[in-house]
Amino acid sequence: MASSSSGFVTGLTAAALVTVGFLAYQASASAPADLTTPHANSIPAAAASKAPRDKRNPAALPSGSGTGERVVYSVDDNRVWLVDAANRTRRTFRVTPGTVDPPPGTYTVTSRSNAITGTDGTPVEHVVRFTSVDGVTIGFSAAVDEAPPRPAPTTRTGGIRESREDGNAMWDFATIGKKVVVIR
Structure with a gap:
């Protein structure tokens, strides 16, 4: 038994x-799909493909760049869009990237500084940080001297430089907790 x-x-x-x-x-x-999407400040598991662009208007907000109030940053196009809650572009402008790019994904603004010295030694203002990559902090900033030298390729810097006028607009728009969407 x-x-x-x-x-x-x-x-x-x-x-x-x-x-x-x-x-x-x-x-x-x-x-639900949102349980498997990357959360703020997480590095996406796989690189996203390039978001579709309007070939007739390259400055148009790329489709597939998220929804709601956000900052959209295209690594490939070196362009930023400030987008309101109704999905309208409030401002778009070209930027000069640092030597370290953030991976595509959704982040949030984690800290801000009114004026500091950048990792390349350049005095900058209106610094808006949203992630870090291998110990390099990534964020938007405006050089106090409008024409700073481009950092040497051997310098690891995550400063995404914008004009002072665009830096003022970013500073007013991208407060702590604001969504930042990085696309290719």
Whole structure:
């Protein structure tokens, strides 16, 4: 009787494991999509493809760049869009990137400084930081001297430079917690 009893328990255990596995599969397959998207300040698992562009108007906000009030930064185009809650572009401008680019993804503004010296030694103002890559802080800033030298390729800097006028607009728009969407 002992051997038939242990076979019965083994069968129940196997059936329970199959049931739990099946239920886990069903739960993961029906989970909402937002549970698997990167959260603020997380590095995306895979590089996103380049967001579609309007070939007739290269300064137009790329489709697929998110929704709601946000800063959109295109690494490939070296362009920023300040977008309001109604998905209208309030301002767009060209920028000069640092030597370290943030990966595509969604971040939030984590800190701001009115005036500091950048990692390349350039005095900057209106610094808006949103992530870091391998210990290099990434953020937008405006050089106090409108024409700073471009950093040497060997200098690791995450400063995304904008004009002082554009820096003022970024400073007013991108407060702590504001969404920043980085695209290719």
